[in-house]
Amino acid sequence: MSSLIFKRLSNRFSHINFSKFQFFLSFNQNHKVLVSGVPPALIKTIKNPFCSYFSVSKYHNFAHLSGKDKVLASGFGVWKSLFSTQAAAELSTSDGLTVDGIAASNWTIVDESESDWKSHAAAIAQSIQVIKRRLQWKKLLVRLDLLSVQLNKPDLWDDPEHAGNISREHGSLMAKMKKVKALEQELLENIDMIKLAREEDDIELESEMLKALLQMRRNSNEKEQEALLSGEHDSCPCYIEVQAGAGGTESMDWAKMIMQMYKSWAQRHGYRVTVVDEMPGEIAGIKRATIKVDGEYAFGYAKAEVGVHRLVRISPFDSGKRRHTSFAAVAVTPILGDGFTHVQINESDLRIERFRAGGAGGQHVNTTESAVRIVHIPTGITATCQNERSQHMNKDSAMAVLQSRLDQCEMARQAQINAQHTQSLTDIGWGNQIRSYVLHPYRMVKDLRTNYEVTNPDSVLEGEIDGFILSYLSALLDKGEDCP
Secondary structure, eight states: OOHHHHHHHHHHTTTSOGGGOOEEEEEOTTOOEEEEOOOGGGOOOOOSGGGGGSOOTTOSSOOEEETTTEEEEOOHHHHHHHHSTTTTSOOOOTTOOOHHHHHTTTOOOOOTTSOOHHHHHHHHHHHHHHHHHHTTHHHHHHHHHHHHHHHTOTTGGGSHHHHHHHHHHHHHHHHHHHHHHHHHHHHHHHHHHHHHHHHTTOHHHHHHHHHHHHHHHHHHHHHHHHHHOOSTTTTSOEEEEEEEOSSTHHHHHHHHHHHHHHHHHHHHTTOEEEEEEEEEOSSSSEEEEEEEEESTTHHHHHGGGOEEEEEEEEOTTOTTOOEEEEEEEEEEEEOOOTTSOSSOOOGGGEEEEEEOOOSSOOHHHHHSOOEEEEEETTTTEEEEEOOSSSHHHHHHHHHHHHHHHHHHHHHHHHHHHHHHHHHTOOOOSTTOEEEEEEOSSSOEEEETTTOOEESOHHHHHTTOOHHHHHHHHHHHHHTTOOOO
16 A cells, blocks of 8 residues: 555544555545455454444445454455456446446547546556457356366375366466456556545545556556466477578578577577577578577567568579579477476386495495486486485486486477478478568568568568567467457
């Protein structure tokens, strides 16, 4: 609660001790204060002379009074809607205005510089609806209910792996839902405060609430963008691989230009770029190259670039200065973090050998079978450790090494599959491209999936591709989804 709002509350209701509150909710038209943030165990129906200061008609469970003048809790309806899977119920202002109602009100949206709270509120409400649509809100709530039912089954943890997956998915969806409901609540609370300030002719309070709404509006685009990157592996770093299509030197040069475009794009975002592999062309360009892009949401953004890219230009390698068309294919692979296990090791697949440690050491090291060698039978990969003082510690260390080696092997296999996938795009040519880069006879870059285009191809080739990425991700999530 801001100091200004806290002061207003304390002055207006001097008989109430507000020091116990952390969350201010709203006033109604009769200046009846509502406060939220209390466990259900403390919620009781108000039956006290002081209840005349509170509106209980809009909420089922409301407050608990402790002593003569201390309000401990209220607003359980809002608290429940934020932390329950029954969050489909709409939040509202003290006079019943909802986010959907604001979006449907046709309030004119004007420039941010205008001090118009309705304009700010309408823009924020529209952003909330976009976020819900991109999160597939109705399906999310249905899925949450299904997961909640599974979590309440008494035999769930008989299968720990399945239970863990259910629990993680439920937690992830709950986190998304809570963020949206918190955004809705913040908007409605600010609107209530604006109305209160105008009733009281409190210019200072109105100004503060206008600033709060304006800040929410400015952050709304960022919130919409976050909703684009809600995939399981979107937050991971990634590998970007570019392969030249048929066409010899022309296509190899184009592949190099595309790879440089991605390097520049990654650097613009502050990502760290590492060249993993590069096969140069005989005369110019590259036949194939792979870079590693380290940074938050690198894969989430880069996945929009998968496909065939087409270039039309006057060839610098043609003495006749004729126009040529070249193609290059792009593949993107996420790099899974430590939270993911690439290879599941079964005890039955292991052969564990124990022997005496060799080399310099004390009596215990050289006279006991503390060293451990673990062989993964299906692959023949071996890990040995004899540096620790006990057999148990050596076994743990050897298992860690084995896990790392198996993971590395699996990643190499996946990379090979990805390379084969890229190479399998034998039709890197007409009719398969996702984007066209035209440098002659006119200058334009157009994404054929979304029809998004720019007339400055030089800027695109220098790494300014965010417009193409965001338009594609937006179209991908918005297409065919029901509005909330």
